[in-house]
Amino acid sequence: MTPASRIHGVLAPVVTPFKADLSPDPKRLVRHCQWLISQNCGLAVFGTNSEANSLATEERETLLEALIAAGVDPARMMPGTGCCSMTETVRLTTQAVNHGCAGVLMLPPFYYKDVTEEGLYRYFSAVVQRVGDARLRIYLYHIPPVAIVGITPKLVERLLKAYPNIIAGMKDSSGDWNNTKTFLDTFSKDGFDVFVGSETFLLANMRNGGVGTISATANVNPAAIHELYVACAQQTTDRVKGFASRGLADEELEEQQNRLNAVRAVFANKRFPSVIAAMKEAIAIYTNDPDWARVRPPLVELTREQADTLKTELRAMGFTMAYR
Amino acid sequence: MTPASRIHGVLAPVVTPFKADLSPDPKRLVRHCQWLISQNCGLAVFGTNSEANSLATEERETLLEALIAAGVDPARMMPGTGCCSMTETVRLTTQAVNHGCAGVLMLPPFYYKDVTEEGLYRYFSAVVQRVGDARLRIYLYHIPPVAIVGITPKLVERLLKAYPNIIAGMKDSSGDWNNTKTFLDTFSKDGFDVFVGSETFLLANMRNGGVGTISATANVNPAAIHELYVACAQQTTDRVKGFASRGLADEELEEQQNRLNAVRAVFANKRFPSVIAAMKEAIAIYTNDPDWARVRPPLVELTREQADTLKTELRAMGFTMAYR
Numbered sequence: 076m077t078p079a080s081r082i083h084g085v086l087a088p089v090v091t092p093f094k095a096d097l098s099p100d101p102k103r104l105v106r107h108c109q110w111l112i113s114q115n116c117g118l119a120v121f122g123t124n125s126e127a128n129s130l131a132t133e134e135r136e137t138l139l140e141a142l143i144a145a146g147v148d149p150a151r152m153m154p155g156t157g158c159c160s161m162t163e164t165v166r167l168t169t170q171a172v173n174h175g176c177a178g179v180l181m182l183p184p185f186y187y188k189d190v191t192e193e194g195l196y197r198y199f200s201a202v203v204q205r206v207g208d209a210r211l212r213i214y215l216y217h218i219p220p221v222a223i224v225g226i227t228p229k230l231v232e233r234l235l236k237a238y239p240n241i242i243a244g245m246k247d248s249s250g251d252w253n254n255t256k257t258f259l260d261t262f263s264k265d266g267f268d269v270f271v272g273s274e275t276f277l278l279a280n281m282r283n284g285g286v287g288t289i290s291a292t293a294n295v296n297p298a299a300i301h302e303l304y305v306a307c308a309q310q311t312t313d314r315v316k317g318f319a320s321r322g323l324a325d326e327e328l329e330e331q332q333n334r335l336n337a338v339r340a341v342f343a344n345k346r347f348p349s350v351i352a353a354m355k356e357a358i359a360i361y362t363n364d365p366d367w368a369r370v371r372p373p374l375v376e377l378t379r380e381q382a383d384t385l386k387t388e389l390r391a392m393g394f395t396m397a398y399r
Numbered sequence: 400m401t402p403a404s405r406i407h408g409v410l411a412p413v414v415t416p417f418k419a420d421l422s423p424d425p426k427r428l429v430r431h432c433q434w435l436i437s438q439n440c441g442l443a444v445f446g447t448n449s450e451a452n453s454l455a456t457e458e459r460e461t462l463l464e465a466l467i468a469a470g471v472d473p474a475r476m477m478p479g480t481g482c483c484s485m486t487e488t489v490r491l492t493t494q495a496v497n498h499g500c501a502g503v504l505m506l507p508p509f510y511y512k513d514v515t516e517e518g519l520y521r522y523f524s525a526v527v528q529r530v531g532d533a534r535l536r537i538y539l540y541h542i543p544p545v546a547i548v549g550i551t552p553k554l555v556e557r558l559l560k561a562y563p564n565i566i567a568g569m570k571d572s573s574g575d576w577n578n579t580k581t582f583l584d585t586f587s588k589d590g591f592d593v594f595v596g597s598e599t600f601l602l603a604n605m606r607n608g609g610v611g612t613i614s615a616t617a618n619v620n621p622a623a624i625h626e627l628y629v630a631c632a633q634q635t636t637d638r639v640k641g642f643a644s645r646g647l648a649d650e651e652l653e654e655q656q657n658r659l660n661a662v663r664a665v666f667a668n669k670r671f672p673s674v675i676a677a678m679k680e681a682i683a684i685y686t687n688d689p690d691w692a693r694v695r696p697p698l699v700e701l702t703r704e705q706a707d708t709l710k711t712e713l714r715a716m717g718f719t720m721a722y723r
Contacts, residue, residue, distance in 0.1 A: 097485075097525070123510075128483040128484065128508075128510035128511075129483060129484050129485070129508065129510070130484050130486070131456070131484050131486040131487045131490070132455070132456065132487075134484075134486060159452040159453060160452065160453050160454050160455050160458075160695075161421075161453070161695065161696060162454070162455040162458060163455045163456075166455070183697070184452075184453065184696070184697045185510065186447075186452035186453070186509065186545065186546075187452075187545065187673075187697060187698065188544065188545055188547075190697040190698065191672060191697075191699055193699055194672075194696050194697035194698055194699045195696070195697050197696035197697070197699070198696035198697045200696075201421070201696055220512070221510065221511065221512055222510075223512075223547060224697075348515060348518075349511075371484075371485065372485060372508070372518050372519075372521035372522035372524075372525055373507070373508045373511060373514040373515075373518035373519050373521070373522045373548075374511065374514065374518055375515055375517055375518045375521065
């Protein structure tokens with residue numbers, strides 16, 4: 076897979092529906108994934124927003140098998156496979172590679188804090204060597220507010236040098252544009268693909284050599300995020316080819332970006348227990364399927380009052396979302 | 400199991416040996432556990448110092464089976480079973496209960512940060528209800544420097560009220576004596592057993608209603624830590640029964656405490672990558688078995704130079720450690 080043929084664009088860290096007994100619900104997951112793909116949205120299943128770390132390894136494996144069995148295209152998937160134990164990371168990564176997934180999104184081992192760069196290098200090296208498959212494409216997952224353990228430029232440099240075809244890029248969920256810019260400036264020219272962890276940085280990312288976003292709210296607002304991505308990609312292509320821009324003017328792109336930010340702000344309301352619970356509530360509302368609202372502990376769902384607030388605010392801004 | 404018959408005293412979060420391919424080594428683990436028991440030390444297998452979160456769920460299960468098969472007494476064991484996913488926590492906890500382990504040491508789910516007390520309450524409640532066994536004894540594991548997610552007095556209060564026979568105590572590895580004191584003052588009179596996470600607090604803990612320590616360095620210095628525990632327990636018993644003290648004077652206890660602290664300080668040397676790696680190196684040195692030094696990434700072993708420093712410092716203080 077050449078860098079040019081790699082997965083780019085908008086991906087959703089797909090939320091995971093649960094049945095009444097809190098077991099994962101493959102049927103609703105398949106339906107949500109099919110809808111996301113119909114909206115040109117890739118599938119970063121088993122991410123932070125998927126409550127993947129609240130699932131057992133087997134539960135993750137079973138869900139991926141269910142998606143594949145239902146005909147969901149693995150070339151549109153980037154499953155999260157990073158666990159605290161290298162043995163489980165190898166197991167999940169091997170499964171994803173064997174199914175032909177576009178890549179895997181890999182958290183660093185996140186239990187021990189203050190680990191050394193050398194220790195993280197050995198961890199990722201061990202995973203690459205044990206999976207032992209040239210088709211493997213790893214996207215390193217930097218999310219310091221949650222994992223605490225992060226991905227540093229020096230670590231990326233060492234890994235890229237050792238495994239130039241395997242280390243394909245990263246997702247930066249630091250929320251710190253200066254950090255993203257550092258990775259873009261240092262590595263994107265070498266075909267290291269930077270996805271921002273929030274669509275609020277999508278325009279900036281695309282203007283600086285990035286390749287898209289893997290963002291929570293792509294679960295509920297995929298079409299509009301994809302629209303901005305396409306417009307940005309068009310502008311970038313024109314610039315690279317020396318064309319006069321055939322696409323939208325800068326101001327129009329910024330207006331699109333502002334509209335995306337406004338939708339995201341509704342879900343990221345600090346009065347809600349989590350963006351995850353708010354998105355699930357929105358899916359429950361717009362698909363008229365209250366089962367979607369469930370989360371696994373330690374997360375909690377929205378209260379009735381919070382759900383009403385969410386509904387009111389989304390309707391006020393003309394937000395819609397419906398499975399076809 | 401009445402509070403009086405519960406496991407008390409000194410427990411080691413047992414370090415986990417690895418083979419050359421980094422798979423867990425049940426043979427060396429059994430031998431180390433047998434030695435610890437011969438030193439009157441209980442077995443908190445699969446703790447932070449055991450690199451338990453660097454193991455797959457199956458690897459933990461297989462090791463516990465190996466210990467049981469080798470005749471290691473489950474009544475002396477308190478396996479760590481807390482994972483990020485409630486399904487894995489239930490699975491490991493059920494295994495421990497079925498084998499008749501004295502209790503389980505349970506981390507809170509540690510991936511998501513800033514979770515609510517309600518979410519943690521639901522998590523532990525779900526585990527208790529799903530395990531569904533009156534023999535279950537849970538020791539809550541508070542280690543905020545590593546897990547970040549902690550155990551609060553309010554959470555303990557709610558859990559104790561709901562599950563008074565199941566919630567048996569806690570391990571406090573906050574390193575903050577004021578925190579330990581709060582839990583002791585609030586809950587120990589109700590039979591809530593507080594273990595300190597470092598023997599440096601053992602004397603203080605025993606003087607304030609605690610029941611022992613679950614400490615890293617019990618892996619290498621169990622007999623001396625047990626000696627202080629016994630002396631403290633004797634003093635407490637005498638006090639409760641209104642006897643004149645038949646044991647050591649306060650100054651003698653404090654001297655013992657100081658000697659323990661001095662040994663611990665050697666292992667906690669900030670120049671070493673971790674206490675875990677330093678303890679494994681010490682076992683390698685004193686059992687003349689270099690295989691013991693291995694750790695799983697993201698941890699790293701001591702360099703040759705660091706190992707020499709450790710050896711020199713331990714010999715200088717007359718430290719010994721030998722399997723019988």
